[in-house]
Amino acid sequence: MKLRVAAKLDLLIICIVTVLCSFLGWFFIRHETGALIVESEKRASTITNSFAYNCEYGILVGDKDNLQRLVENLKKETDVVYAVVKDLKGTVLIKSTGTANGDTREFSSQVFSKTMAKPKGEYADIFENIPVKEEAIGSVHVGFALSDLQRKIERVRFVIMLLIFLTSVFSLLIAHWIIKYFIEHSLSPLVSGIKKFTEGNLEHRIQMKGADEIAELGILFNTMAARLADTLVSKAYVDDVIDSMMDCLIVTETEGLIITINNAALNMLGYNKTELLGKSAGMLFENSILSRYILARKNGVNIETTIVSKFGKIIPVLFSCSVMNDKTGTPHRIVCNAKDITERKKTENALRMYNKQLKMSNRNLEDFAYIASHDLQEPLRKVKAFSDLIKSKYESLIDEKGLDYIDRMQKATERMQLLIDSLLSYSRISTKAQAFVLIDLNKVISEVLTDLEIRLNDTGGRVEVGKLTQIEADPVQMRQLFQNLIGNALKFHKPDVSPVIKVYEENIQRPHEHLDNYSDYTRIIVEDNGIGFDEKYSEKIFAIFQRLHTREEYEGTGIGLAVCRKIMDRHNGSITAQSTPGQGSQFVLTIPLKQTNEEELHAEEREKANSDSDS
Incomplete structure (x- = not known):
């Protein structure tokens, strides 16, 4: 009702x-x-x-x-x-x-x-007030x-x-x-x-009186009607818009017969409109493409395919379709969009070639650094050996100034040896990398603390390690990474203050754009109570051979954090630093829990190449 x-x-x-x-x-x-x-x-x-x-x-x-x-x-x-x-x-x-x-x-x-x-027994005076006494003598009922x-x-x-x-x-x-x-x-x-x-x-408008909600509704209707009238366009206007499109637009029936095609498609294919209308789209591309879209009911999914022009030229295109349904939900039209990607393909091929050349150049550079630093070891050892021999056999014949020169030469040789060792360590991150395997970071850090036991005793330091997640990584490089970070925290501690180092984990999702291909990540914090540094140097400290202190203040080559950055780059992760002078530092490691198969393949190829070169 x-x-x-x-x-x-x-x-x-x-x-x-x-x-x-x-x-x-x-x-x-x-x-x-x-x-x-x-x-x-x-x-x-x-x-x-x-x-x-x-x-x-x-x-x-x-x-x-x-x-x-x-x-x-x-x-x-x-x-x-x-x-x-x-x-x-x-x-x-x-x-x-x-x-x-x-x-x-x-x-x-x-x-x-x-x-x-x-x-009783007395006479009452006539003017005396005598009390009145009431008593019931009967009752009435009405x-x-x-x-x-x-x-x-x-x-x-x-x-x-x-x-x-x-x-x-x-x-x-x-x-x-x-x-x-x-x-x-x-x-x-x-x-x-x-x-x-x-x-x-569409030109009718409502005349409302008053200022209540109904009148406001009438005003809103008039506004909506005016905007809707402005948006309604003729078929000729729609055809003009379609023909002005830069991308190819082809509308077919579900059987594949072409019913609409725009000028961009005609210009790219070399046909005129009468040659294609009512014809099968199979003369341009495979009909199976349309069938896949109809069956999958997925609109707007881009695929790379090819389309054939009137003169037989095969044109690479970025192709997508949208299925139009009737009132019953049955597909009856297919709107196809194709974009010529010939130039993009050329650019991709060029980039692929340049990338291959760049990888080869980087590998050659890394091999050169490794070989150069390796070959420098022998002459450097001879310089050190002969200087030691001169000092031991001819010390009595050499004056004090000559001995000072020899000491300076030996110290310079030791620094050169340390720099070469650091350079070798830096180059081995790529040249001597191992395949990624599932590792327990708590076990890795436990081994690092065993190696640093003497330095911990000397400084009175304490390392607190939380529960860390297992990840896919190079175990040797992970050990090197944490040894550098914990070692730096022990080195740069405050005088008369025992260093306290904390290593703990935070779970995160998609921390950086370049990690979008990974589903899960972990964030590991290495925190200390040391001398800290000014955050304006937070990027400089990761450059190779960069130092914030002189060798007299703190020993080292300035390559440790550069090694850490390169290790994290190889693991598709990142490392950043946060610090305040006098209040300690935080090093934040962001790393995927699982590595891509592509990176594992590259690691295996590097291992094979290294084995061949060693042999």
Whole structure:
């Protein structure tokens, strides 16, 4: 059953008025009925008490005639049904009965006699106040008919109900008029305007009065209608837009017959429109492509394929389709979009070649660094050996200045040896890399702490290691990584303050754009309470041979953190530093839990190449 808004509002008002009037009727009837009952009881009680007062003399002297007259006078009251007078012992002195239509109610009252009390055996002065003493000498019982009271109550109820009914009818009429006025002046113009708009009259606008929500709705409708009218365009306009597209647009039926094609497609393929309309799209590309889109119901998925021009030229394109369904959900049109990627393919091939050349150049450079540093070892050892020999055999023949020169040469040789060892260590990250395997970082750090046991004892340091996740990594390089970081924390500690180093883990998701190919990562923090550094040097410290302190202050070559950065790069991770001078440092390692198969393949290729070169 369909109800209009006016009917719904009328029903709502009727319900509200009915409930309100029912409550008011109940309240007023209860109040007025109670007042009548109280008034009736008060009158009956007054009559009974007056009758008892008048019966005092008759009861004292036993004058029944007097009592009879009093009873007859009492029965002149229209609602008195019967009266009974009793003495103190309960003996009925006078009784008058009658009949009543309906219920009766009895009221009773004791009859009292007043006597003056005076001292026994004494005379009382005439002007003396003598106390009055009351004592019961009998009782009276009067029955009152309730029919008059009931009639009054019924009359009051009728009057109240009539007033409530008239008030309800008047209120409903006013409410109905207000609703009708509201519908005719607010909702009806809105409904009428919407009907005209849906019938195609896009220029129709609604004229609303007032400033309420309905008027605001009319204004919003007018705004929507104006914007919608501006967006509705003709078929010719749509064709112009399609022909102005830079990408190829081809619309086919589900059977593959071409029904629309734009100028960009015609220019790329060398056809004119009449040669392709109504023809199979299979003359341009494989029909199986369209079938895959229809079966998969995946719209807008780009694939790389080829398309054949009129002259047989094979053109690489980025191809996508969108399946259009009818009202029943059945596919009936396929919109195909193709973008010529010939130039992109050329660029990709060039980049691939350049990348291959760059990898070869980097490998040659790494091999050169390794070989150069390796070949420098022998002449350096000879310089050190001969300087030691000169110092030991000819020390007595050489003056103090010559010995100083020899000491300087030996120290320079030791520094050169340390630099070569560091350079070898740096180059081995790529040239001597091992395949990625699943490793336990807690076990790796435990081995590192064993190697650093003497330095920990010397500095009084303490290393706190939390529970770390197992990851796929090069175990040797992970050990080198943590040995450099923990070793630096022990080296750069505050004087007279025992170093405290904490290693713990945080779970994260996609921390950097270059790690998007990985599903899960771990973040490991290496934190110390050392001397710290200014964060403006947070990138400089990862450059090779870069130092923030002189060799006299702290030993080292300045290559340790560069090695750490290169290890993290090889593991598709990152390392950053955060620090405040005098408050310690934090080194944040972000690394995937699993490495890609491509990286593992490269590691195996490097291992094979290294084995061949060693042999």
